[in-house]
Amino acid sequence: MSRHRIVRGMDYNDEYDGYDDVYGHSVDDDCVSPTDQQWLFDRTRGQHSMSAFIKKNKNIEEEAEDGDDNDDEDEEDEVYQKARRDSENFQMPELDDTAQAKLSSCVDEVRSVVGDAVSERCIVETSMRFDYNIQKVLDEILNEETSKKDKNRRPQKLKLNATPAAKTITTPKPTPTKITLSTAKDARRGFDIASPKAPASPNVSGRNTPVDGGDEAGRSTNAIFKVSKDQAQRNTQELYEQERSSHKSHIHMIVIGHVDAGKSTLMGHLLYDTGNVSQRVMHKHEQESKKLGKQSFMYAWVLDETGEERARGITMDVGQSRIETKTKIVTLLDAPGHKDFIPNMISGATQADVALLVVDATRGEFESGFELGGQTREHAILVRSLGVNQLGVVINKLDTVGWSKERFQEIVHKMKSFLKQAGFKESDVCFTPCSGLTGENLTKSAQEPGLKAWYEGPHLLDVIEHFKVPERAVDRPFRMSVTDIYKGTGSGFCISGRIETGALCVNDKVLVGASREQAQVKSLSMDELTQTSVFAGDQISVTLGGVDVNNITVGCIICDPQMPIPVTTRFQCRIIVFNVKVPITMGYPVLLHHQSLIEPAVVCKLTASIHKSTGEVVKKKPRCLGQNSCALVELETSRPICIERYSEFKELGRVMLRVAGVTIAAGMVTKIR
Numbered sequence: 170m171s172r173h174r175i176v177r178g179m180d181y182n183d184e185y186d187g188y189d190d191v192y193g194h195s196v197d198d199d200c201v202s203p204t205d206q207q208w209l210f211d212r213t214r215g216q217h218s219m220s221a222f223i224k225k226n227k228n229i230e231e232e233a234e235d236g237d238d239n240d241d242e243d244e245e246d247e248v249y250q251k252a253r254r255d256s257e258n259f260q261m262p263e264l265d266d267t268a269q270a271k272l273s274s275c276v277d278e279v280r281s282v283v284g285d286a287v288s289e290r291c292i293v294e295t296s297m298r299f300d301y302n303i304q305k306v307l308d309e310i311l312n313e314e315t316s317k318k319d320k321n322r323r324p325q326k327l328k329l330n331a332t333p334a335a336k337t338i339t340t341p342k343p344t345p346t347k348i349t350l351s352t353a354k355d356a357r358r359g360f361d362i363a364s365p366k367a368p369a370s371p372n373v374s375g376r377n378t379p380v381d382g383g384d385e386a387g388r389s390t391n392a393i394f395k396v397s398k399d400q401a402q403r404n405t406q407e408l409y410e411q412e413r414s415s416h417k418s419h420i421h422m423i424v425i426g427h428v429d430a431g432k433s434t435l436m437g438h439l440l441y442d443t444g445n446v447s448q449r450v451m452h453k454h455e456q457e458s459k460k461l462g463k464q465s466f467m468y469a470w471v472l473d474e475t476g477e478e479r480a481r482g483i484t485m486d487v488g489q490s491r492i493e494t495k496t497k498i499v500t501l502l503d504a505p506g507h508k509d510f511i512p513n514m515i516s517g518a519t520q521a522d523v524a525l526l527v528v529d530a531t532r533g534e535f536e537s538g539f540e541l542g543g544q545t546r547e548h549a550i551l552v553r554s555l556g557v558n559q560l561g562v563v564i565n566k567l568d569t570v571g572w573s574k575e576r577f578q579e580i581v582h583k584m585k586s587f588l589k590q591a592g593f594k595e596s597d598v599c600f601t602p603c604s605g606l607t608g609e610n611l612t613k614s615a616q617e618p619g620l621k622a623w624y625e626g627p628h629l630l631d632v633i634e635h636f637k638v639p640e641r642a643v644d645r646p647f648r649m650s651v652t653d654i655y656k657g658t659g660s661g662f663c664i665s666g667r668i669e670t671g672a673l674c675v676n677d678k679v680l681v682g683a684s685r686e687q688a689q690v691k692s693l694s695m696d697e698l699t700q701t702s703v704f705a706g707d708q709i710s711v712t713l714g715g716v717d718v719n720n721i722t723v724g725c726i727i728c729d730p731q732m733p734i735p736v737t738t739r740f741q742c743r744i745i746v747f748n749v750k751v752p753i754t755m756g757y758p759v760l761l762h763h764q765s766l767i768e769p770a771v772v773c774k775l776t777a778s779i780h781k782s783t784g785e786v787v788k789k790k791p792r793c794l795g796q797n798s799c800a801l802v803e804l805e806t807s808r809p810i811c812i813e814r815y816s817e818f819k820e821l822g823r824v825m826l827r828v829a830g831v832t833i834a835a836g837m838v839t840k841i842r
């Protein structure tokens with residue numbers, strides 16, 4: 170089985186330099202785990218109160234008033250205030266239960282896209298007007314917002330036109346540059362940030378670098394990147410249908426869960442039962458594991474390939490393999506369960522469309538994975554925050570509890586309410602009883618009398634077969650996050666990763682990372698087969714030419730030169746804070762996880778605390794953020810990075826914040842500075 174490459178070469182000492190003594194702790198260390206109350210929809214629950222903390226910590230300095238708070242910010246404040254006033258005076262309409270449920274779900278979906286700038290009243294009224302059709306409601310609200318902005322801008326434009334002198338001004342406009350942190354005011358943040366207008370990266374070779382970096386969000390470049398006529402005029406949707414309509418659809422499935430839940434055994438056995446591992450290889454694993462006294466791991470060895478993994482009996486890196494069902498090709502990503510390897514698990518999860526959450530039914534084991542600070546909850550929350558919304562829960566090792574229906578139901582009951590609060594829709598979650606070791610209910614319906622007596626549902630392969638294939642954003646501009654870089658066989662070098670949006674063809678031009686150097690696609694391959702074009706959702710390898718290999722790093726984004734991804738060092742996020750021992754204050758250093766990028770960053774501004782369910786601004790410029798709170802914050806990275814707004818590219822607008830091995834927050838990018 171092939172091994173996932175993402176993190177092969179990752180040096181944890183480098184990644185967590187300075188955190189050596191604490192690295193390895195996860196969300197739940199010291200028994201503080203993400204509780205079911207986190208970030209989850211509950212209108213009855215109020216905003217986490219900060220007053221108690223602030224009372225006790227009076228010496229925390231008020232965030233310095235930004236002397237340079239510009240008009241934009243005042244405008245923003247006004248919008249917040251207006252939205253808040255509007256929301257405060259607003260009475261929810263009285264509706265029957267069904268309509269109330271539709272309304273709540275529509276308001277939540279819309280709020281997750283538009284953030285807090287739109288009042289509750291406006292969202293509720295529009296939702297009712299458009300019969301809770303989320304797409305239509307969003308269109309209406311976003312169009313309204315855009316036209317409001319246009320109206321506000323228009324008078325200025327007219328003024329300029331009306332003043333002849335304005336036309337005669339010939340002095341070139343100074344290019345607005347990003348705030349550099351080396352100013353006296355910001356010196357405390359401790360690093361210099363290059364302006365994206367200036368060369369974006371010290372590594373730019375200059376060979377293919379544009380002269381001008383584009384507008385303030387980097388949305389378009391003024392520099393002329395010549396792309397071929399074919400690339401410029403390609404109808405990617407048409408091409409996709411031409412090339413893929415006769416193919417089986419392809420999904421990536423990550424297998425997650427607490428350490429030792431039986432993930433690798435389950436996947437190894439599934440691969441064997443589906444004929445993807447030969448009898449000869451299985452026999453070899455059996456003999457070798459027996460010699461080491463680890464025969465119970467023989468199926469796990471199919472995916473746990475390294476000596477260290479086999480000796481320690483744990484998965485450390487994401488193992489990768491694939492199976493074919495009647496209608497699908499499924500890439501399996503076997504994630505490590507141990508908390509020390511959560512960065513690997515996150516990296517794998519960024520590529521997943523769907524997830525299998527494996528829990529151990531053994532008495533005491535389920536409890537330690539779920540209730541006593543284990544990784545079951547953390548993994549579920551992480552994959553949901555990374556955009557996975559279909560989940561198969563495998564209640565594994567049911568052989569250890571005599572195939573007990575009561576135990577199965579007890580676990581289903583506990584998991585159901587947690588997963589609902591974690592943001593999974595009930596209709597997108599299913600529960601399957603299994604034994605990865607005995608192979609029960611994996612590819613055939615229940616045979617074991619103890620299970621057959623009460624279970625008639627689908628087996629695991631059926632569950633996988635029935636996962637919906639997410640819609641692929643093939644008609645969007647091309648974006649791909651680099652997960653590995655290696656020397657190819659011919660000229661140039663290879664990168665691999667998953668295409669998030671758009672399509673790519675041989676000979677296309679692409680822009681590379683924050684340096685925006687131009688490169689050319691020499692060849693493409695997928696599953697070791699050469700391709701001429703590849704599409705969103707594909708896990709591919711690309712041979713690039715015409716670019717310096719030093720300008721490409723794991724985590725950088727390759728994009729379409731005609732619609733490049735914004736490059737920035739500062740952006741605003743709407744975050745949900747999980748468990749933090751020390752409240753987040755201005756200047757709080759974090760490790761930013763964005764796709765496969767891990768980058769040091771600083772929380773440089775606490776813009777507002779917001780209400781978790783309504784999105785209303787609760788307090789502007791709070792002094793700190795405690796656990797279970799929700800807020801708008803600004804983050805600043807030490808180097809320019811490529812990032813998108815969540816409302817424009819969901820796939821590239823999500824971030825995760827970690828500190829010393831602990832996931833402290835998940836967020837969605839709302840503004841790019």
Ligand SMILES: Nc1nc2c(ncn2[C@@H]2O[C@H](COP(=O)(O)OP(=O)(O)OP(=O)(O)O)[C@@H](O)[C@H]2O)c(=O)[nH]1
Pocket residue numbers: 426427428429430431432433434435465466469482483484485504505506507565566567568569603604605606607
């Ligand atoms: N009785 C029983 N034991 C199982 C079952 N599945 C796995 N095991 C045992 O559980 C232990 C751990 O299995 P793994 O497959 O390595 O667990 P894992 O979840 O992949 O572990 P990590 O990847 O390290 O988190 C091994 O000893 C397996 O033999 C099962 O269905 N029944």
